[in-house]
Amino acid sequence: MKTFLSLNDLPFCKGCGHNIVAINTEKALQRIENLEVLDVIVVSDIGCIGIIDKQYNSHTIHGLHGRSPALAAGISMALDNPKKKILVYIGDGGATIGLSHILEAANKNLNMTVLIHNNMLYGMTGGQPSGLTPIGFKTAATPEGKKIPPLDICKLAHAAGAARVQRIIAIGDFSNDIAEALKTPGFSLIEFIELCPSYGVKYNPDKKPAELAKESGIEPVLYTNVNRPVYKLEIKSDTKTLLDDEITITVSKDDQKKYNNFSLLLAGSAGEGVQTSGEILAETAISCGLSATKKGSYPVTVGVGFSLSEIIVKNKPILYTGIENPDYIVITSIEGLQKVQPILNELQGKTTIFIDKSLDFELKNKNNVEIIRLDLRTPLGARNCTIYSLAVVLKIKNLLPLEMFYNRVNTRFGKKFDLETLKTKISNLDLTT
Amino acid sequence: MSITNSLNSNQNMQTKAFIDGSRLIVESLVRSGADLFIGYPITPSNLLYFYSSRRFPRMLAAPDEITTLQWMCGAASVGLLPVTATSFPGFALMIESINMAVMMELPMVIILTQRLGPATGTATSGACGDVLLLKGMISGGFAVPVLAISNFLDCWILAHEALKIAINLRTPVVLLTSKEMVMTLQDFDISRLPDLPKLRMNIYQKDEPYVPYEPNSTGVPEFLPLGNSKHQVRITASTHNKKGIIQSNTPDSLQNSKRLHYKIINNLPSFTFYELDEQTDARTLIVSYEVTSQAAREAVSLLRAQNKSVSLLIVKTLLPIPDIILQTISKYDKVIIAEENLTGQYTECLFGANVPPKISKVLAFGQMISPSMIVKEVMA
Numbered sequence: 035m036k037t038f039l040s041l042n043d044l045p046f047c048k049g050c051g052h053n054i055v056a057i058n059t060e061k062a063l064q065r066i067e068n069l070e071v072l073d074v075i076v077v078s079d080i081g082c083i084g085i086i087d088k089q090y091n092s093h094t095i096h097g098l099h100g101r102s103p104a105l106a107a108g109i110s111m112a113l114d115n116p117k118k119k120i121l122v123y124i125g126d127g128g129a130t131i132g133l134s135h136i137l138e139a140a141n142k143n144l145n146m147t148v149l150i151h152n153n154m155l156y157g158m159t160g161g162q163p164s165g166l167t168p169i170g171f172k173t174a175a176t177p178e179g180k181k182i183p184p185l186d187i188c189k190l191a192h193a194a195g196a197a198r199v200q201r202i203i204a205i206g207d208f209s210n211d212i213a214e215a216l217k218t219p220g221f222s223l224i225e226f227i228e229l230c231p232s233y234g235v236k237y238n239p240d241k242k243p244a245e246l247a248k249e250s251g252i253e254p255v256l257y258t259n260v261n262r263p264v265y266k267l268e269i270k271s272d273t274k275t276l277l278d279d280e281i282t283i284t285v286s287k288d289d290q291k292k293y294n295n296f297s298l299l300l301a302g303s304a305g306e307g308v309q310t311s312g313e314i315l316a317e318t319a320i321s322c323g324l325s326a327t328k329k330g331s332y333p334v335t336v337g338v339g340f341s342l343s344e345i346i347v348k349n350k351p352i353l354y355t356g357i358e359n360p361d362y363i364v365i366t367s368i369e370g371l372q373k374v375q376p377i378l379n380e381l382q383g384k385t386t387i388f389i390d391k392s393l394d395f396e397l398k399n400k401n402n403v404e405i406i407r408l409d410l411r412t413p414l415g416a417r418n419c420t421i422y423s424l425a426v427v428l429k430i431k432n433l434l435p436l437e438m439f440y441n442r443v444n445t446r447f448g449k450k451f452d453l454e455t456l457k458t459k460i461s462n463l464d465l466t467t
Numbered sequence: 468m469s470i471t472n473s474l475n476s477n478q479n480m481q482t483k484a485f486i487d488g489s490r491l492i493v494e495s496l497v498r499s500g501a502d503l504f505i506g507y508p509i510t511p512s513n514l515l516y517f518y519s520s521r522r523f524p525r526m527l528a529a530p531d532e533i534t535t536l537q538w539m540c541g542a543a544s545v546g547l548l549p550v551t552a553t554s555f556p557g558f559a560l561m562i563e564s565i566n567m568a569v570m571m572e573l574p575m576v577i578i579l580t581q582r583l584g585p586a587t588g589t590a591t592s593g594a595c596g597d598v599l600l601l602k603g604m605i606s607g608g609f610a611v612p613v614l615a616i617s618n619f620l621d622c623w624i625l626a627h628e629a630l631k632i633a634i635n636l637r638t639p640v641v642l643l644t645s646k647e648m649v650m651t652l653q654d655f656d657i658s659r660l661p662d663l664p665k666l667r668m669n670i671y672q673k674d675e676p677y678v679p680y681e682p683n684s685t686g687v688p689e690f691l692p693l694g695n696s697k698h699q700v701r702i703t704a705s706t707h708n709k710k711g712i713i714q715s716n717t718p719d720s721l722q723n724s725k726r727l728h729y730k731i732i733n734n735l736p737s738f739t740f741y742e743l744d745e746q747t748d749a750r751t752l753i754v755s756y757e758v759t760s761q762a763a764r765e766a767v768s769l770l771r772a773q774n775k776s777v778s779l780l781i782v783k784t785l786l787p788i789p790d791i792i793l794q795t796i797s798k799y800d801k802v803i804i805a806e807e808n809l810t811g812q813y814t815e816c817l818f819g820a821n822v823p824p825k826i827s828k829v830l831a832f833g834q835m836i837s838p839s840m841i842v843k844e845v846m847a
Contacts (some may be wrong), residue, residue, distance in 0.1 A: 072696050087703070092691045095544055096703040097711070098567055101537045108541020109693065111527065112503065112786070118694050138530060273522050275630055276494045277657055282482040313485070313652060320483055320654045329651040334510055334590045353618075353761040353768075355651050356835040 051204035051228025062212035077106040079128035101192040102129025127156040130165035140196035142265035143220040153230040161233025168250035172237035192257035301370030309421035312343030319347040340373040470638035489514035491622035510590040511646035512580040515552035532557035536564030543573035545690035551576035567704040574633035581645040598812035610731040613786040617760035667693040729772035740783035750800035766841035805829040
């Protein structure tokens with residue numbers, strides 16, 4: 035006869051409910067049709083109950099305190115085989131630590147069964163209270179009784195979406211209940227109410243588990259979520275390569291030497307296309323046969339505040355992607371100005387600053403700095419002010435062909451962008467102002 | 468499908484890619500055989516997460532980083548090759564579970580995208596401040612392979628090598644990078660990328676009972692997935708003997724634990740990666756790794772253009788430290804180590820508190836190290 039769980043020499047104290055749960059589990063496993071010993075995967079937590087793994091002839095994995103439900107969830111999703119029964123052995127302490135893992139697995143309704151051995155305290159470490167310890171229960175750490183009511187793990191798991199949840203007082207034969215949990219597709223959980231014979235009885239000598247459970251409102255219950263779908267990890271065998279056309283730029287066979295190297299710092303506000311415009315400028319350079327990089331800086335909030343884009347263009351491969359002294363600084367908003375003010379104060383070499391005419395700023399060192407004040411925000415509106423500004427720079431400084439820039443704008447936005455208006459405004463730009 | 472064919476279908480048309488390193492890392496890992504990405508999209512690893520969700524055959528969005536590593540361990544124990552990407556705050560949460568993965572000998576790749584700390588720090592600033600953490604993250608001082616990416620080509624090659632080490636040595640491997648390497652866009656000729664063979668776990672095939680922690684000649688046990696129908700598999704994070712039975716400090720179990728360290732150290736020659744560009748008359752050596760490598764390469768060009776002889780060592784197998792690193796350093800009169808952190812963490816890994824006078828550090832905190840900072844130190 036096959037044996038899943040050897041009941042000889044169980045490693046638990048005399049009188050401990052863990053023994054009774056073990057006996058019932060073996061009975062339940064025997065009752066499942068066509069279940070082989072190697073169809074069972076035991077995932078055990080830390081604590082007294084965690085050492086049950088060596089009693090098993092099935093597969094076993096023994097992990098960290100409170101994390102066994104997450105470890106089991108990983109096994110369940112990756113294995114994706116309902117024939118295999120995944121059993122999680124965990125105590126009330128582990129369930130407190132790993133509460134979110136239990137709820138996550140219940141919420142996904144993963145194929146697994148969590149057996150919570152609630153002996154009302156952390157047994158291995160001297161009997162401290164857990165989140166599942168009943169109110170009034172005395173422990174070494176709470177000699178006057180626990181003052182906070184226990185978490186109702188059954189209600190929580192059920193609300194999260196578990197297919198089957200049950201609370202059982204761990205006395206007598208409840209193997210049918212375990213067998214039902216094992217047979218239920220999806221996530222099942224049983225909370226066994228026990229009393230730790232070493233620390234529980236010592237501090238609460240006159241109490242029985244059933245009484246304690248009743249006083250705390252954690253009485254035997256059975257909840258189900260009928261016909262809830264079981265989570266299935268999707269396998270996509272034919273995902274598209276990331277190195278496809280969307281990242282490729284057709285390169286002209288132009289003589290790259292006719293272009294000058296430059297670095298440009300575009301400083302503006304989130305939502306005004308700073309990063310995209312920087313990319314389009316870099317793409318323009320690449321399409322001219324040059325090398326280019328685009329580095330972005332912005333606060334984590336993404337949608338508000340400053341946005342900085344740093345573009346380097348060279349006629350040889352670029353290694354270092356930082357800019358030590360920018361050749362051009364384009365400032366389109368007050369937030370951009372505030373962000374680059376420290377850079378403006380430190381300018382060492384020759385720099386041209388393009389700045390919206392509404393913005394005022396001071397420079398410590400004006401040597402070698404050319405300042406061009408223009409209306410950058412109104413010609414195409416704030417949303418497109420950075421695209422407009424870069425076109426202005428290209429027109430005035432003749433860095434790269436405007437036609438190539440327009441091509442890249444068109445490639446990026448297509449009909450969503452009014453390219454003709456941009457072209458007209460740039461072509462009519464009055465350089466005398 | 469070769470990369471060149473997939474991209475330059477029209478051979479008359481010359482094209483270039485404009486990409487970030489994240490894209491190359493994810494593509495490389497999937498082509499190399501990684502099965503599953505699990506993660507939480509912490510900045511600046513979010514592009515890795517985003518690309519993975521499109522490219523990996525399996526993708527799991529985890530609610531947090533402890534769950535991430537636990538799910539990865541579960542998936543690895545049944546034979547999948549999992550990958551995650553994170554940054555310090557998430558990595559810190561993973562460390563207990565990485566210790567578990569080391570003890571369980573589960574293969575996985577953890578991409579650590581460094582950002583400016585301490586704590587939450589500045590999520591959108593790069594840094595290279597987690598090296599000492601990596602050195603000491605396993606209780607007992609055990610080695611975990613750490614490969615540091617120095618450029619786009621490394622994103623491709625070292626991602627593959629990281630998976631290979633994870634499989635061959637049955638260990639978590641850290642692929643170390645930082646914000647600018649994985650987020651800055653750059654033109655790149657992807658026809659330079661070599662094709663990558665698909666990697667698979669070696670599965671125990673024999674009929675004799677499986678002993679889960681019985682090492683082969685390289686010190687690594689053969690793998691058999693949990694849940695197989697042939698042999699019982701026992702896996703545990705607690706100190707255990709070869710059979711996977713928990714034991715308190717017996718000679719067998721201690722021997723097994725020590726093996727976990729020495730299987731990495733003894734196999735180090737099989738994963739020693741570095742780049743050495745020596746000039747025969749040079750007496751000065753620049754050493755760098757990770758994102759600062761690019762500034763170091765540029766500094767070397769600038770120096771040589773001024774007829775200053777200088778050699779360059781780019782370290783790619785960051786941890787454990789291969790012998791060749793200290794051997795190379797020992798040959799030079801002056802050595803500059805450039806790294807983007809406050810105190811010189813890799814220098815401390817190399818020399819402890821007793822840094823020889825010939826070593827000088829070029830450091831930066833909250834900014835990239837520029838080529839001129841390195842040049843200045845060489846000329847000083």
